[in-house]
Amino acid sequence: MDFALTREQVAFRDAVRSFCAEHVTDELRRITGTFGDEHHPAFYAKLAERGWIGMQWPRAYGGQGKSHTEMVLFYEEMALAGAPLGRYNGSVVFVGSSIIEFGSEEQKKKYLPRIANGELTFCWCLSEPNAGSDSASLRTMAREDDEHFVVNGQKVFISGAHVADYAMVAVRTNPTAPKREGISLILLDMSSAGITVNPIWTIGGWRVNEVFFENVRVPKEQLLGEKDKGWSNLLKTLNFERSGISTVGNLMRFYADEYIGMMRTVTVHVKDLSARGEEAAPAYDAVQQTSLKHISTLKKLEARPATKEAKASLAQAIDAGQKAHDAASQAIAKSLGR
Numbered sequence: 212m213d214f215a216l217t218r219e220q221v222a223f224r225d226a227v228r229s230f231c232a233e234h235v236t237d238e239l240r241r242i243t244g245t246f247g248d249e250h251h252p253a254f255y256a257k258l259a260e261r262g263w264i265g266m267q268w269p270r271a272y273g274g275q276g277k278s279h280t281e282m283v284l285f286y287e288e289m290a291l292a293g294a295p296l297g298r299y300n301g302s303v304v305f306v307g308s309s310i311i312e313f314g315s316e317e318q319k320k321k322y323l324p325r326i327a328n329g330e331l332t333f334c335w336c337l338s339e340p341n342a343g344s345d346s347a348s349l350r351t352m353a354r355e356d357d358e359h360f361v362v363n364g365q366k367v368f369i370s371g372a373h374v375a376d377y378a379m380v381a382v383r384t385n386p387t388a389p390k391r392e393g394i395s396l397i398l399l400d401m402s403s404a405g406i407t408v409n410p411i412w413t414i415g416g417w418r419v420n421e422v423f424f425e426n427v428r429v430p431k432e433q434l435l436g437e438k439d440k441g442w443s444n445l446l447k448t449l450n451f452e453r454s455g456i457s458t459v460g461n462l463m464r465f466y467a468d469e470y471i472g473m474m475r476t477v478t479v480h481v482k483d484l485s486a487r488g489e490e491a492a493p494a495y496d497a498v499q500q501t502s503l504k505h506i507s508t509l510k511k512l513e514a515r516p517a518t519k520e521a522k523a524s525l526a527q528a529i530d531a532g533q534k535a536h537d538a539a540s541q542a543i544a545k546s547l548g549r
């Protein structure tokens with residue numbers, strides 16, 4: 212199996228790394244940390260200037276035709292630097308990828324270039340108070356009224372709803388069909404009349420939102436994919452997030468590098484720690500191997516990354532990261548005599 216990155220991919224990774232060194236400053240992290248928004252408009256504009264928003268899309272839609280491997284490299288570097296990518300995730304990973312996969316040609320031309328140039332951001336409205344893990348129980352209704360859908364209902368835990376220009380919303384368009392057969396996806400302008408957004412603060416300081424829709428009128432051309440057939444599309448949307456472009460780099464580097472680094476620092480103070488560090492080394496190696504294997508799997512799947520194989524590969528990568536974390540923690544604890 213070929214694990215090596217190409218020369219172009221290494222150059223790209225280095226470019227992202229230098230960008231982060233210059234632009235992901237302590238001040239930026241302080242601001243986004245304080246407001247829990249995971250979004251910073253000026254930083255987002257810089258990503259757009261570089262052409263990195265939607266860079267995997269065809270040039271005709273404002274992208275650069277980059278590969279999934281490059282997306283992974285981008286995410287690794289951004290995650291390692293702690294860059295605020297909240298709106299990027301909503302706009303590119305969830306919604307943009309969905310528009311590419313099942314949007315009409317008109318919708319692709321209308322939205323993707325404006326997402327890519329940073330003009331439009333999206334949030335993804337799926338979860339409801341009684342439809343979390345069991346998303347198919349969602350009750351937000353979209354009733355047809357001539358050339359419009361009229362949307363009523365409530366979503367909860369929605370990242371970025373307070374800043375996004377548009378939302379992709381999972382709605383029920385057929386209340387009498389079996390629950391997986393009456394769901395549709397619609398693109399909805401967040402400045403429409405009848406929308407209320409309230410904050411919910413997570414224990415980790417991240418802002419999510421509850422969103423209420425009261426008789427919100429949405430033109431029918433905003434339907435994304437086929438009416439009542441949204442369930443299978445929605446599962447693909449969820450797979451875009453799981454297919455490895457979220458925080459693999461973060462996990463790898465945090466679990467491996469940070470803990471190994473911590474052990475090195477502590478060695479100065481504690482006798483025999485370097486020997487303990489050796490104990491964690493196999494787990495560290497396992498993380499690196501799994502990370503490379505994951506990237507290689509993604510390379511093979513470039514055309515269709517949202518698959519079960521990519522999901523399984525990501526799960527293995529996360530599992531290896533967790534094992535390294537545990538091994539490193541135990542090694543440190545042993546060295547400290549605990």
Ligand SMILES: Cc1cc2nc3c(=O)[nH]c(=O)nc-3n(C[C@H](O)[C@H](O)[C@H](O)COP(=O)(O)OP(=O)(O)OC[C@H]3O[C@@H](n4cnc5c(N)ncnc54)[C@H](O)[C@@H]3O)c2cc1C
Nearest residue numbers: 335336337338340342343344345367368369370413417419
């Ligand atoms: C920071 C953050 C950001 C989010 N952003 C978004 C967003 O942008 N858009 C969006 O739509 N949603 C978002 N969510 C919502 C997230 O997707 C939901 O939290 C998730 O779907 C789980 O739903 P729930 O919280 O209602 O938990 P529940 O479904 O109520 O689950 C609670 C617990 O019960 C367990 N459980 C559930 N069902 C079963 C079962 N059948 N058997 C055994 N155990 C079970 C679960 O594993 C979990 O531990 C966000 C959540 C968080 C925390």
